[in-house]
Amino acid sequence: MVSILDKNFETFIQADEIANEVKSLARKISEDYAGKEVLFLSILNGAFMFAADLYRNISLPSQISFVKVQSYAGMESTGRVDEVIGLTEDIKGKELVIIEDIVDSGITIEKVKKLLSKGGPSSISVCTLLFKPDAFQGQQKPEYIGFAIPNKFVVGYGLDYNGYGRNLEEICQLKTGE
Numbered sequence: 001m002v003s004i005l006d007k008n009f010e011t012f013i014q015a016d017e018i019a020n021e022v023k024s025l026a027r028k029i030s031e032d033y034a035g036k037e038v039l040f041l042s043i044l045n046g047a048f049m050f051a052a053d054l055y056r057n058i059s060l061p062s063q064i065s066f067v068k069v070q071s072y073a074g075m076e077s078t079g080r081v082d083e084v085i086g087l088t089e090d091i092k093g094k095e096l097v098i099i100e101d102i103v104d105s106g107i108t109i110e111k112v113k114k115l116l117s118k119g120g121p122s123s124i125s126v127c128t129l130l131f132k133p134d135a136f137q138g139q140q141k142p143e144y145i146g147f148a149i150p151n152k153f154v155v156g157y158g159l160d161y162n163g164y165g166r167n168l169e170e171i172c173q174l175k176t177g178e
């Protein structure tokens with residue numbers, strides 16, 4: 001059991017299971033995009049560890065870049081405004097693979113895809129380590145999914161609870177009753 005701030009978590013996916021799955025995702029992507037040039041876009045902060053391990057197993061001529069999604073309450077009636085920040089590459093005509101830590105409701109990833117599509121890439125696909133099918137409200141499921149998990153809060157391997165827990169080598173789930 002691991003305590004983070006006021007909560008207790010228990011091991012849910014062990015480090016060696018994660019490593020095997022990450023390698024298998026990298027193999028699949030490398031096969032699917034053979035002969036093409038890919039630009040990987042990793043979403044910070046949560047995906048940094050997954051992106052590093054995935055990318056070192058990718059065998060394609062490719063580049064990787066790191067972006068952040070900034071949400072802020074606008075002054076207009078539309079409320080929340082989202083922006084992808086940190087993108088310096090021209091994505092026009094590129095094959096994009098977005099690397100995400102977790103797709104929960106799907107709202108974040110759908111926003112990111114919509115914003116990126118304005119840059120005219122030739123394709124966009126999503127590779128997420130974790131996916132919560134019961135929470136998902138989006139239109140299109142991620143093309144590459146490491147683990148489909150129950151609708152419970154998880155931390156570790158890049159994912160945080162209020163900024164903590166990202167350094168855990170395994171993925172831990174909030175203990176029942178917490």
Ligand code: IMP
Nearest residue numbers: 046103104105106107108153154159160
């Ligand atoms: P969305 O609901 O798919 O838009 O997910 C939004 C963001 O919430 C994700 O990118 C994560 O950063 C975060 N998130 C969702 N579920 C979890 C979780 O179980 N643990 C840690 N972060 C999460």
Ligand code: MG
Nearest residue numbers: 045046101102
């Ligand atoms: Mg995230």
